[in-house]
Structure formats: structure tokens, C-alpha cells
Amino acid sequence: MSKVIKVGMADLNICKSPDIITTIGLGSCIGLTFYDPVSKIGGLVHYMLPDSTQMRNNSNIAKFADTGIEELLRQVIKAGANRNRLVSKIAGGAKMFEVSGMSNVSNIGERNAFAAKQKLRELRIRLIAEDTGLNYGRTVELHCDTGEFYIKAIGKTPKII
């Protein structure tokens, strides 16, 4: 029997097969997963903002892409995942309101998604799938037995990436 580990906003955790790790209702935030297909160890971070260095108050590391992704990597490796086998998938980064212009609200989702790619490139970890952008919320689940990443949205057929 597998259990389901829930990750909140500005939060992260790791997971081992046959368990499932999930985060509910990603809006403009990003849910980024790491997964090692051999040890079947994975992890998920749900971060809110792209860059901790731009902030005065950055004590919560899971709130930011740069520090959150690094911490998740540290934790999955500590749990026994092999760094060279790790792959990543991301979802979220939506623009929830069709606000025009270049205000923070209109492009934060996009900036969050970009921050993930930048950090993964720096860490040399492959991004193998993504479902980002557009204008709706997503609930995601990483199934650690298969590495499948389920994405559910209101009024849409669930998909697996």
C-alpha cells in the first residue's frame, strides 16, 4: 500500500517507491521534481519566487527556486538517489489572471519557470518534461514506483508527463 506525502506552498519533501508525493493547486508557483529511476527515490519542491538573492527576507529556503532546488537535491542524494541518474520534471507557472503589461502579477509564472531551467542547467540535471504556463491551476503527483508525473486541472483530462 503506497502512502501519499503532501507538500505545501514554500515546502519540499522526498519520497521513495511505492509512495506518491503531491502538491495541490499550483498557480503561478512551480512544482519541480527530481527522480532517480533506479533507486526510485524522488522529491518535490513547491516554490513561490524565482530568486532568493533579490529578497530581504529569505529565511525560508523552499520559497525560492535557487535555494529550494539546491536543498531538494541535497535531500534526495542524502536519501540514496544517484546524482548522475537524476532527472527533473516541472509544472505550474501559470498566469492566473490575464493582466496586461509587465507587472509582477502578469509575468511571475513565466519567471518562475525560467528560474527552474536556469538552475537545472547550472546543476547539470536534465529537464525531461514540463507542463507550464497558460492560465489554470494544476495539482501534481509524482509516482515514485514509475517516475510518472500526473497533472490534474479543473475541467481537463488528467495527463501524465
Place this chain on the structure above:
Amino acid sequence: MGKFTLEEVNDVYVDVLREIGNIGAGNATTAVSSMLGIRLDMNVPKVALLEASKLGSAICSEDEIIVGIFLEVQTDIEGSMMFLLKMDSAQFLVNMLMGRDADHACEFDEMDLSALKEIGNIIAASYLSALSAMTNLVITPSIPYIAVDMAASILSVPAIQFGQFGDNALLIETEFGDDVMINGYFILMPEQDSYDKILTALGLSL
């Protein structure tokens, strides 16, 4: 950079926000009442100070579908605000406006969404005009934007806005109605400098 942060909010400030919320919600109730041609009472709003990352589950479970109306504000105060309704309240308001039975239930079509956006706009604008009158600051709202989605997804927008400045957020809950009570939630998201302006205008400089 402004001096004020929500990490050092005191009771006086919460009282002021409650009072603005009270007057704003009063204005909003009157506006909705005259638009729908029904009598509406309201209760004293509740002001909650909570962690920004907990906003997603602050009004209902994270995956419950809610309606969010978002406006940007500018001129003397820069920032944005949101008005949130649970689905049953949103359905009730749309039914009243569209002249349907109060308990009619179906998916919102384009017309319903447009009606809802307008209700949200009037409510939000009434709230802002109360704030404007109390502070003597000019506050110009943008056109309204609407989203119907999971609570956590919609509330990620204010969570991120607050998250840029600190870890706390302010949520104002109002209740108005008659036979049926409607719960609405206001979230005011001033930019950092605008907090100082609001407080100074109210004679509450830190």
C-alpha cells in the same frame, strides 16, 4: 524602500484595517443590495494575519473551486487587490443578478462570468473608495480580471505578492446577506511604499 512590513504589525494597524474593511464592506453591501434590489445585512469583518504560504488553505480546502476577482490599483497607492467568493456564494449572486431561482445551479457560461466580474468589480471598487475616502489618497482601480479555479492556485497570486516582502499576509473576511449569507474575502496588496503612505495618511506613521 518602505519601512513598514507585516512582520511588525501591531493591534492598532489591524484595528485600522478592520475599520477600513468594515466601511468598505458596508459600501459594497449597499452597492450589491441596490443592484440586486434585495435587502442585505452585513456582519463585522474579521481580519486575519497569517503566513503567506498558508493562504492557499485559508478560506477553504486547497482544491475547492472558488472565484477570484483581481484588480490593479494605482495613482497615490500602487498595488493590487483581490475579492474572493466561494462557489455557492458566487452562484447565488449570479442567480440573483440574472433573475434565476436562488438555488439554480449549473456551470457558469460567458454571460455569468461577465456578470460575476461586474459584481466583483463593484464590490472591490466600493472597498477601495472607502479606503480612498479615509486616507484622502487617490486610488484608481484597473479593469477587473476573473479566474475560477482551485483555491490554492488563485491564492498563489496574493501569496507571491506578499511573499516578496515577508512571510505574512492579511485577509479580510466579510459576511453579508439576508436569508442566505454570502462570504466574501478581501485581500489588499499594496506595494511596500504604499503601506507607509496609507499609515501616514491615517496619522499612524511608525
